[in-house]
Amino acid sequence: MRSSGPGQGRPPDVRLSRAVVALVAGIAFAPGLAGCAGSSQHAGGHPAPSASASAPAAVSAEAGTIHIDTAYAATSVRSDDGSMTAVYMSLTNSAGTQVSLVSATSSLATSVELHNTVDTGNNAETMTAVARIPVPARGAVKLTPGGYHIMAMGLAHPLHVGDRMPLTLRFSDHHTIHLDLPVRSRVDSGQGDDMGDMKGMKGMPGMVLVVR
């Protein structure tokens, strides 16, 4: 309907039908949002395949009082003694006491460690293995390039964009969670908050199981 001269709005039936379309669209997408935040659901089947390699959905999940968000694995790096990669995510703790990530394992890796990048001064850094990554009471910590990260070594096969990586996290409060992480490109991965993916409606984040 072309826009008309002054004094003429859109006919009521057009406005109503547009509202209905908007409402239906909202309802259609809402389960996707609920699924993203779901904790004890077993999201059966496979996630909707990403149309492109540019931004596969990252994983979000709950483990006790810990909310895990934008979890993903970087593409692996080949060495003469095998492949390795790093896993990143944000962890938010709604409890009044600190909870720590204390271990991570993967059926795809011979060893998985928790690491932190430490400034050694004069524009140099080192990476050090740590026993735990604490998530402060009612606080958050981000595992990001240049900061905390999970290092997985001895990968069974290289990980390319679009692959998945299983990862089990164990926390100091004895909650355990199994994640099925998307593999994302390393390029420009240090560019701050990637929360945009989860705010959108990008389909199922992947299978998430909670085991107590």
Next chain:
Amino acid sequence: MALPHTPIPPVQRLGARSPRPTRLLAGAVLALALSLGTAGCGGSDASSSAPAVMQQTPDYGGHAQHGFVALPRQAGTVPAQQFTTMAGHTWTFDSVKPRELTLLYYGYTHCPDICPTTMADLAAAVGSLSTSDRTRTSVVFISTDPHRDTIKQLRLWLGQFDHSFIGIRAPIQQVVTTAHHYGIGVTPPKVVHGQYQVTHGAQVAVLGPGGHQLGYFKTLTASHDYAAEVHGLLAEGK
């Protein structure tokens, strides 16, 4: 041959804020241990290995933003060390020709985070340059872990980012000395609490003709920022 990664024993709560005396004490002990540890990694042991040249290193400040930071015009000599690339060519710091640039990074290959991400970002940046800019830009990676970074390993590792990247394996003291000249305080690998720890640069140095430093990028600079600045510097005829 990879050296073992031995986890350190569990530590008391990091960042504990409880006022209870035992936690305070544990926190203080931990803080002291950490400060000593990082000082050790920085090579400030009394005996040192910290060469006097570090005192003259420009202070880039605490938390520079991502992107390019230009330095004042650098006069004086560049490091005289002569290295052999993984392709068997001789390379020197003054080999940067007029109207060319070299992006120089000190890192190691058994590194899952900053080093491969930096190289991936640089590969994306260089790959996006025009042919004219690209032929005038070199990326040089100097290993801070020559023990594990053999020539074969360097070729394999760098090749997965960009086959034009130049890899250099040299004696660690020469690596450290030359890095310090460009304000990058890497130190030789050492074993700390049973872990083999290696340092890497937090910056990509930008060398102009003759090897004089024009500035640097913080690592994790976006690939389009690398590319835009490189293009700009080349266009200025630096």
